[in-house]
Amino acid sequence: MKVIVDMDVCKDHGQCVFSAPEVFQINENGRLVYEAEPDESLRDAVEEAADVCPLQAITIEG
Amino acid sequence: MTRRILIAGASMGGLRAAERLRASGFMGEIVAVGDETHMPYNRPPLSKEALASEVTHEAVAFRLRPAVADVTWRLGVPIASADLSAGAVRLADGAELAYDGLVVATGMRPRRLPTPGPARGRHVVRTLEDARALRGELGPDARVLVIGAGFIGCEVAATARLLGADVTVVAPEAVPMRRPLGDDLGAALQRRHEERGVRFLLGRTVAAFLGEDRITGAELSDGTRLDADVVVEAVGSASNTEWLGGNDLDLSDGVLCDNALRVEGRAGVVAVGDVARFPNPRYDGVARRVEHWSIPTDTAKRAAVTLLSDLGLCACDETPFAPLPTFWSDQYDLRIQSFGAPALGAGDIRVLEGDLDGEVVVGYHDGGALVGVVLIGLPTAVVRYRAELMRAPVAA
Ligand SMILES: Cc1cc2nc3c(=O)[nH]c(=O)nc-3n(C[C@H](O)[C@H](O)[C@H](O)COP(=O)(O)OP(=O)(O)OC[C@H]3O[C@@H](n4cnc5c(N)ncnc54)[C@H](O)[C@@H]3O)c2cc1C
Numbered sequence: 001m002k003v004i005v006d007m008d009v010c011k012d013h014g015q016c017v018f019s020a021p022e023v024f025q026i027n028e029n030g031r032l033v034y035e036a037e038p039d040e041s042l043r044d045a046v047e048e049a050a051d052v053c054p055l056q057a058i059t060i061e062g
Numbered sequence: 063m064t065r066r067i068l069i070a071g072a073s074m075g076g077l078r079a080a081e082r083l084r085a086s087g088f089m090g091e092i093v094a095v096g097d098e099t100h101m102p103y104n105r106p107p108l109s110k111e112a113l114a115s116e117v118t119h120e121a122v123a124f125r126l127r128p129a130v131a132d133v134t135w136r137l138g139v140p141i142a143s144a145d146l147s148a149g150a151v152r153l154a155d156g157a158e159l160a161y162d163g164l165v166v167a168t169g170m171r172p173r174r175l176p177t178p179g180p181a182r183g184r185h186v187v188r189t190l191e192d193a194r195a196l197r198g199e200l201g202p203d204a205r206v207l208v209i210g211a212g213f214i215g216c217e218v219a220a221t222a223r224l225l226g227a228d229v230t231v232v233a234p235e236a237v238p239m240r241r242p243l244g245d246d247l248g249a250a251l252q253r254r255h256e257e258r259g260v261r262f263l264l265g266r267t268v269a270a271f272l273g274e275d276r277i278t279g280a281e282l283s284d285g286t287r288l289d290a291d292v293v294v295e296a297v298g299s300a301s302n303t304e305w306l307g308g309n310d311l312d313l314s315d316g317v318l319c320d321n322a323l324r325v326e327g328r329a330g331v332v333a334v335g336d337v338a339r340f341p342n343p344r345y346d347g348v349a350r351r352v353e354h355w356s357i358p359t360d361t362a363k364r365a366a367v368t369l370l371s372d373l374g375l376c377a378c379d380e381t382p383f384a385p386l387p388t389f390w391s392d393q394y395d396l397r398i399q400s401f402g403a404p405a406l407g408a409g410d411i412r413v414l415e416g417d418l419d420g421e422v423v424v425g426y427h428d429g430g431a432l433v434g435v436v437l438i439g440l441p442t443a444v445v446r447y448r449a450e451l452m453r454a455p456v457a458a
């Protein structure tokens with residue numbers, strides 16, 4: 001599974017962090033950082049993160 | 063025999079319900095009926111980034127997961143009526159559809175002002191067509207009058223300013239966004255809007271719209287006359303529940319549900335999204351509708367399980383349903399985020415971090431306990447405060 005966040009669209013709301021903290025984090029500068037190729041076992045959490053992103057900035061491939 | 067679940071309303075709540083029914087193991091037929099002609103799309107950008115650039119379905123459409131590829135979408139036709147005891151709905155084109163389970167996801171429509179005057183030039187923002195029509199009239203030369211100083215009104219005001227329009231906001235309350243945010247934060251946000259050139263005429267309403275065959279201005283309750291080419295009515299919303307009439311339901315404010323989102327004890331009928339009025343044991347247990355974008359997703363997850371357990375297709379979930387209301391609003395470069403229930407803590411509002419004219423965290427308390435948080439900026443604080451709100455015990 002590949003995760004792509006459109007960083008031009010992302011506004012660092014951090015909603016994704018609550019759904020999949022293993023994959024998405026807000027760093028100390030307040031910017032989103034994420035794991036681009038998370039383990040398949042995290043698929044449900046990543047799909048939920050994509051659903052709850054207010055900017056719909058998260059795409060999942062594969 | 064395959065069972066059929068009918069989803070009434072093909073927007074975010076309807077889509078999330080379909081996804082969750084599949085995710086919870088429902089293999090039968092799903093039919094979603096929607097009166098809009100479009101596949102489900104996202105509304106928040108319609109007052110923000112999409113209104114600022116280009117209003118296309120492509121820009122706001124929800125991605126469809128493979129799991130919902132076999133859902134039947136009947137679009138462009140409203141449901142005219144429902145007979146819950148017979149388990150059937152009638153569409154406006156005369157077709158009748160029987161179902162085993164029903165998901166009510168018909169949401170809200172904008173309230174319109176009864177104010178007299180010409181109709182041309184008057185807008186609301188709920189649908190793609192609404193936003194497109196408004197976008198067509200917003201330009202640097204437009205004189206825009208926004209009526210209503212809630213979130214949608216303030217977002218439209220901000221977007222219209224970004225497009226160079228001359229913008230005035232008229233509303234009866236003393237400060238914008240007062241009910242959700244409180245006086246001090248509302249006033250601080252008003253200053254930010256004013257710094258960017260938006261004019262506020264508060265404590266007033268519109269008495270009449272002026273003009274012959276299109277709007278040229280408005281007369282306010284205090285006699286003030288304003289010139290305007292474009293009027294945006296952002297004065298709240300009304301529930302789309304008329305089609306459920308005649309079933310002996312309480313439709314006074316959305317659809318009354320139990321904590322599992324079952325409509326007034328009717329097995330096999332659930333509601334999701336803006337239209338669902340449900341008690342939240344995280345707070346006082348009073349049934350309320352919540353018009354937040356997070357709610358269709360939260361309610362669909364629970365309602366799907368309730369519906370399938372009513373149909374004997376999955377085990378029932380006995381845990382209390384206690385979603386944390388989550389809301390955001392973007393105005394200019396300001397990111398406003400709200401968690402919990404600030405309105406329930408309106409009597410005890412404190413600045414927890416930062417200051418009202420910069421980045422800030424405002425806490426709303428009830429009986430000394432934090433019940434809601436609103437942040438402007440400060441993304442690193444979001445996770446911390448949300449976790450604190452989630453820690454509060456939920457009554458079973
Ligand atoms: C301009 C705008 C900006 C917003 N911004 C934010 C924001 O920044 N943050 C936030 O948290 N929330 C925001 N919201 C709120 C959020 O968009 C809603 O909470 C969400 O859309 C609710 O989804 P829903 O599916 O419950 O209802 P809706 O989206 O209203 O969907 C209901 C659907 O049912 C259809 N329907 C109605 N009656 C019938 C019938 N009889 N037969 C068939 N179909 C029918 C409707 O046409 C509609 O397509 C905003 C809303 C708007 C309009």
Ligand code: SF4
Binds near residue numbers: 010032052057058
């Ligand atoms: S929820 Fe969306 S906008 Fe917010 S940080 Fe995550 S990807 Fe960015």
